[in-house]
Amino acid sequence: MKIALLGTGAVSRVLAPAFLYLGHDVVVGTRSPLTTLDSNTAYARLATRYSALGLCTFADAVPDAELVVNAIDGPSCVAALTSLAPALAGRVLMDVSSPFDWSLPDAVLDPVNTDSLGERLQRALPKAKVVKTFNTLAAEAMAQPSAIGDGDHTVFVSGDDASAKAMVTELLRSLGWKDVLDLGCIRTARATEMMLRMWIDASVALGTHMFGFKIVR
Template sequence: MNIAVLGTGAVGQALAGRLSGLGHTVAVGTRDPEATLARTELDGMGNPPFAAWLGDHAAVRLTTFAEAAAEAELVVLSGSGSAALDMLTAAGAQHLAGKPVLDISNPLDFSAGFPPSLFVKDTDSLAERIQAAFPEARIVKSLNTLTAQLMVEPDLLGGPTTVFVSGDDADAKATVTDLLTSFGHQDVIDLGGIETARGTEMFLPLWLRTMGALGTGLFNIKVVR
């Protein structure tokens, strides 16, 4: 499958690397490819510059948001929540129309420091705002309750845990679920329409506090029933 991963951070790198390893044709989208490749400093999380990662993933191509989305059969939004709408606007509504868009972003507001608050919650969600802004795209919220490494390597926890999908389009959710299964996720719960993304986005304050208590992001929910 031709897949566009929008975003060059840790989440984008994890998804792009795993998807490429599974045999997909992967293009990573960024606003300015030349500027992205020119960076030599560590990112805000202490990760090496993207050019170093790209050098180890020769099959992955770096291009603009619009070019990546135009060629894709599926688009992965892996940027920060505050940049999500701008990234998709740069990708172009015409390049998203009719396509599944896997939204991994979270509405985190760091304006008052850490831990962040949510800039949308309760009666709305970032996923709903994205769907409203791009009504012809088929938005599916998933993987936003996991750290990047566990998104693509769930077996690191030594047993099956639970991930969720939210979206209005059944076929798009099926496509995303197949992708999750290929990563190794065994328990995928379909929560329903895109409005159910409020629940997984609002899990983030608890996730962040749990990470602080454990000193690691390598944990997940397991729904026992």
């Protein structure tokens, strides 16, 4: 499968090699490839290690992709993707963003309760098929669920399109996820996005961000 990963932060640096290992064609989208290679030393090291990993602008990354992953920071992802609406029409957009500005010392969730980033993206990209997932986890756990409790924890998906959720679920299972819970329509992204505050406080209490949430039946 051809996958476009938008963003060059920690999430992208974890998922890109994992997708390559599974045999997918992966390209990373960024605002400015030259600036990324010059100033993002962590990504530059990744690019050196994985020669098959392409890097281009957001606009150039999307057209050939069967799956687009939004790994752009939450506060700026809606604005960044809105201009790509025509190219994203009909495509599955796997959204892993969080409504939290990590640059502030104690930022609040925005949006929260009555809206979500997942819903904002779906409204901004009405012809795309948005699937919310992975936003309740540390980046390192996304591609290696077995690193926490031998993989015995839950990952969630939310979205309006059943076939898009099936595609994302299949990808998650190929990464080793055993418990994938479909919460329903994209509106349910409100619930998982609001779990971020619990994730932050729990990580402080536990002294580690490597933990997961488990739905016990």
